[in-house]
Amino acid sequence: MKLDYDLLLDKNIATPLYVQLYEKFKTLIEENQLENEKLPSIRSLAKKLEVNNVTIINAYKLLEQEGYVYSLKGSGTYIKKSPIVDDLPYIEEGDMELMVNGILPLSKDSINFASVSPTADLFPIEEFKHALVEVLDRDKGQAFLYPEITGYEPLRESISKFLMENYNTKVDKSQILITSGGQQGLDIISKTLIQQGDYIFVENPTYSGAIAAFKSRGARIIGIPMEEDGINIDLLKTYIKRYSPKFIYIMTNYQSPTTYSYSDEKKKEILSLAKENDFFIIEDDFLTDLSFTAETKLPLKSIDKLDQVIFIKSFSKIFMPGVRIGFITLPNRLFKEIVKAKHTTDISSSGFLQRAFDLYLRKGYWKSHIEKVKKVYSQKYKIMTKELNKLNQYGITYLEPKGGLSLWLKLPKDVDALELYNECTENNLSIVPGKIFFTDDSIYSNYIRLSFGAINNEQIIDGIKILENIFSKPFKDSENKYLPFI
């Protein structure tokens, strides 16, 4: 629609002219009614409306503060594309995830930089077998009864201790719900909290499995840029005012896929924003334990006094995925709803595995296992970072996370990660193009994630050599041969 200048201002009412102008533009933008992305220039609009330039400047400023427009120096003022994630490539992301998870199997002899999952040789099989057999001998048939919906009580007790010992986090056993892995935690929270049309905030980029769970309940998802010390707080504030989110979903330590961790300041700010504006923080944690330095990371949950944070813990990456035991913390005010959601989801998680995992934690097997895997991964991490130095010359950069299982590489602007992905696939190298983690399609095509959870030291060296080779040659024209996004 062309701008109808006559309708913009009413000089006979008390509302200041710049506020009137702000509100008219706001409505036009929200209703997607403007033809051009660029707003009229200040001078031309002032002239048309017969007002002072300052009126226009103030109106545009207000629009910018509220997140509706942005200004480019020397160029003008532009409408921001709506941050609502509407028609995003979720389906494609889903397929990508399927691929990563083995439904579209990777070629067997490829080097797998795509998977974050640990390899079987690292699993504490002997200790867990002891725990399993002991449970069977001790509990006999009891081991296979339905446990409580919230989970086997001794396991909830062990986890409460685990949280205190490892994360300095106090959560009573009555406030813990055992889930069948971390993804189920997301699913249950979605069921409990999301009504069709609710706004949910996520980091951008983020874990696509979370987006899928939220979308499946009809949430409207807003991505907020992830920075090296956490989410962009200014934009968060703007969007809180505009959208009143039900919750924000974050990964505070070694965020996926960026590997960035939150600063203490940002953690505190998010917590107080959540309190002031009455929304929940869903903190998804699957890697906090994997710090490769003396510094111990703590979850945001550790400083949460008011139960604003629902903490989701997956043990899949630091223990074993096939056990499918995780947990979420339960704010008292949601207890009943969450328990009901768990019940309709799968009644309860396997009582037998809960008993075995309880024994495994109780006997302290846990600690030596974490020490062991930290050693292994920190060595892989060192090799990765050392080898990646060779790619500096091609303009590839990354922030050193000093923990976790991945590196998040920024490629030169002109390199498209999807083309690189195809090129790598041809050379038997699996990488993940960053694009699939972003909530908006338009930008960020020049990132890739390289994970070292599933490969050995030699493969790391060989894999990076292949990357180096690819970069040392000019890129082929993309022929979309491999069509990974079916």
Next chain:
Amino acid sequence: MKLDYDLLLDKNIATPLYVQLYEKFKTLIEENQLENEKLPSIRSLAKKLEVNNVTIINAYKLLEQEGYVYSLKGSGTYIKKSPIVDDLPYIEEGDMELMVNGILPLSKDSINFASVSPTADLFPIEEFKHALVEVLDRDKGQAFLYPEITGYEPLRESISKFLMENYNTKVDKSQILITSGGQQGLDIISKTLIQQGDYIFVENPTYSGAIAAFKSRGARIIGIPMEEDGINIDLLKTYIKRYSPKFIYIMTNYQSPTTYSYSDEKKKEILSLAKENDFFIIEDDFLTDLSFTAETKLPLKSIDKLDQVIFIKSFSKIFMPGVRIGFITLPNRLFKEIVKAKHTTDISSSGFLQRAFDLYLRKGYWKSHIEKVKKVYSQKYKIMTKELNKLNQYGITYLEPKGGLSLWLKLPKDVDALELYNECTENNLSIVPGKIFFTDDSIYSNYIRLSFGAINNEQIIDGIKILENIFSKPFKDSENKYLPFI
């Protein structure tokens, strides 16, 4: 609203008068605009509208055929209460389920006629332990990797064989999805098939956990009366025309809570209705194996040639609940959607338990276990039915299911099952009032379900004695002392 007779008919248009009348009433009923439940008598309306009696008769007939009204001989024509399940006591049902599942624990020394779950002494612990240990020795760490989303392939193969051997049902392993128990099957199907506002048909009464799963996706649920040989087919046909259901949810053998099984005729009719009208049949099966006569029950799935039936199998009642392994069959046309729904739900079910359960099936341990539990339950069933004879004198009746784990008792009309429930609780007897299974609140307050899964032979005898005692005395006034429905 009072009827505005002037608006009912327009004699100047071509539509036959009785059709006009039918459509006007239809709209008024659908919009809930009529003050009285009773329609005007045929004669009075004919007089008011100055038309022939036959016009009114035909209009009312059409309304009745379409399920909007019913006529009582000698009394008149009445509006049917809308069959849509809107504000039902789900919350209460949920709590009841929670209670049954142990969240609001039953008093320890009470006799538990409420639970369908088997007791621990029946579980095949030794055989399953062998399977577990063998898996650990054979597969080592591999046992704890993420399995395929659809499930561990050899287990899907074993289940395909199981279906053929036990139910004469042909389902390829590629069309099986392993779930974390039967309830998760319902959850995943809800995620895949239900859009907000879709119509879903269920048997009335039915399993409240299914209703909770469907409702949580915003389904509109229509209950169709369950008869001794299956659902009421005439009403099903009427409602299909009116509501175009997404699917119908049924339990063909030893339905819960009624214990009724479908006749072959009704099975076939439902199947052909599903084909003609393009809806799915969700067949939930957890007891088919438990026939106490020479007659073997088969699921509807066994005669489904066109993949109209999605078969959900829970092993919780006939094997062990704490293993949380079940499966659903996957129509090809839903494969991708269902796999995605499973993935967002919990990535995949425990690979370790899948491997162990596969071995358990493969080694044939399964067969002797089923034979064993059938013997035990059929003995309990015999004792139950014998003891229940003593209640005949109080007007208590039931249909002999000749299988399964429960009996569905019809009490005399004047006995309210909730009062009886309270009375039983006072006497340390747990029963389930039938009311919680019905999709409509208005009627059916005189049913109870007695299950013999969780009690021994002595307890059965003692429990029925307590019931007899209660019935031999006049009922106390209900003082709502126990408030089971918090």
